[in-house]
Amino acid sequence: MDRRDFLKTLAAAGALVTVKSSGMMDVMASTVPSTGAAPAADNADLAAVMNGEPAAMLEAAMKELGGISRFIKKGDKIVIKPNIGWDRTPELAGNTNPDLIVALIKMCQDAGAAEIKVFDHTCDNWTRCYDHSGIEAAVKKAGATMVYAHEQSSYERVDIPKGVSLKNAQVHKAIIECDKWINVPVLKNHGGALMTCAMKNHMGIVWDRRTFHSRGLHQCIADICTYKPAVLHIVDAYRTVATNGPQGRSASDVVLTKALFASPDIVAVDTAAGKFFTGINKSIKFEDIEHIPDGQKLGLGTMDLESINVKRVRL
């Protein structure tokens, strides 16, 4: 990119922020129930929980956020999108913890979801990832539907009007067709993006993601997040691949961190998780994780955790 292109892009991004942030606010506002039992002001914007098992931490976080019914309604068709990128067992934390997925499915079922689909576009061979992550078996046992994502025919090209570098992409039909979706990433180190969390997890809804790398990874990650924002982001940091991510070479790269972050604001949840992560792996500077400020610039949310209602819970 030369200097002129850069300035153009900057100008375009600036214009988009001003135009689109109001649109984002509508999306956020619509997730708040108008006739909720608890007043919306009491509900946290971001819940951070530590020292518990995945299901217990999820429960504590959802209590702070005002319950799952704040985000999904009876009869909704829901997609839960974990990270199932690698042929790794749960102990090696390459993928989202299956216990957390099961707890979330149960919550959605109790809230009256009409349909719950789970999928990820894996990096490693998909059958091995679905199997060894423990997620396919857990999802089926919990009574939700495991959808495959290894075939181009499962995807459809959609426009991304708010995208800066990424103007369109082939997105999985489950995401396109659902009423609401919940993003459930696992927090990990990442060789390229430094950290992978809620925003980076969007690469798993896209088919043609190799172009992300040639067009500028951070901007494309921020761009795809504008397509159809998830109603809720739940970050699994029960076990964290602190070094040699995103796969980790062995168990020695994995730290038992026992944490969970949840928020409808993707930038806030990545900011919180990023600050937590850079406290574990101190060789990474939070400021270098570019896609988080890129997301803020696109109006996806706020990095200023002081400005929102953050609840911290230690179990």
Added chain:
Amino acid sequence: MAIVVIAILTFGFIDFAGIIDNPLLQKIQFGPALFSLSIVTLICLIAATLLLGRLYCSVICPLGIFQDFFNWLSKKFDKKKKYGFKPEKPWLRWGVLAVLIIAWLCGFTFLIGLVEPYSAYGRMADELFRPVYLFGNNILAAISEKLGNYRFYKVLISLKSISAFVVAVLTLLVIGHLSYHHGRTWCNTICPVGTLLGFFSRFSLLRIRIDKDRCNHCLACQRKCKAYCIDSANQQIDYSRCVDCFDCIDACKQKAIYFGPVKRQKADEPIDESKRQFLKSTLVIAALAPAALQAKVTGVKDTRVPMSPPGSISHKNLLNHCTACHLCVSKCPSHVLKPAGMEYGLGGMMQPVMKFDQGYCNYDCNLCSQVCPAGAIKPLTVEQKHKTQPGRVVFNINICVVNVNRTSCGACAEHCPVQAIHMVPFEGGLTIPETTPDLCVGCGGCEFICPVKAVHIEGNPIHLEAKAPEQDTVIETQDFDFGF
């Protein structure tokens, strides 16, 4: 029984979902057993032939059973189809075998693979029948997906290599034509396994016998014999060509033909001098085949060194053992193993080579090494595979997107299971790949994902050991805070 055997064997090649784990029937095939020197299997098969004749050719060999299918078809269309008796063509049979042995000694394993019956059938199953099966599955998957059922899933159908496809089609045409019109001619003129087993079946204990008192020379048996081996006029049977199909027993109205223990003849058969001389001369030529020729014709010409699958030890080992049955190619879940073109030279055509345009070798997968019936890919445990280096990573910084576009990427490092390629600080907060080839396991994840092919894997002609990564910067603190 034959139908069950061929069904299981074929399913082994077309099964993509791993329903059959242990390819037992593949492991008792004569050709691969010979190449893997599975002494026990060989002894069992030869003993069975000495006892029963070439029953192998009718119930174990998939190509034999496949030919019987064409033969059956021909009888359906032509009720009056007749065979006859033709004298054996020993020079042709043993000549073909001799050429194959010499070719093998000179490094042209390709020729054996071309005619070895199990492998020839395997390639047809993998290149021709498998796509049909997958297509059927995909239709089923598409329908069930429309109905909201995700029990079945679609699979990728692709042409693995044009040459292998052409060879499979030609094999099908030749085998189909021969078996439709000329019965088991292939088995008794070209097939090296047929020739070898035919040598033993001459001495088999149980065999088709003609009761000379009952026989009225009606020629019914001769007309039914698809191996052309019954000389009804002289009441003689060429046991080297009889494949134990027993069609003649049913055909004989006089009940003069039966399958039973041989009666010892008083006078020894005349020794076939020409055959003995032939065998001797073959051995001499084989022994004299210059090793220099081998080195010349198998030299790899491509600038990129091809990569043979983990467990194959070296290009040479693969060349010496692989009959290109493509069981590994059909089993590879990541579509990495492809039939080679000229990568290994002419002699190694159609043998498996690793290509990363459709996927990369899964770090914890050792399927190909588990299924190989010919010992060309030796069995590896997952731990052994992690220490095997069939190729090494090569990085070209001049075309890397981080360097050229000044954007972050790291896709290669992301896919590397051993961090043989990892990201190090570059200009302005960016990170750029750095390689440690000693750690590389040659899985090709980096090559597959790299958007500009700035990384690729260069094969090791002789596989090396991948070094274990040193444990670095273990995070020891257990006292975390929210950090915000």
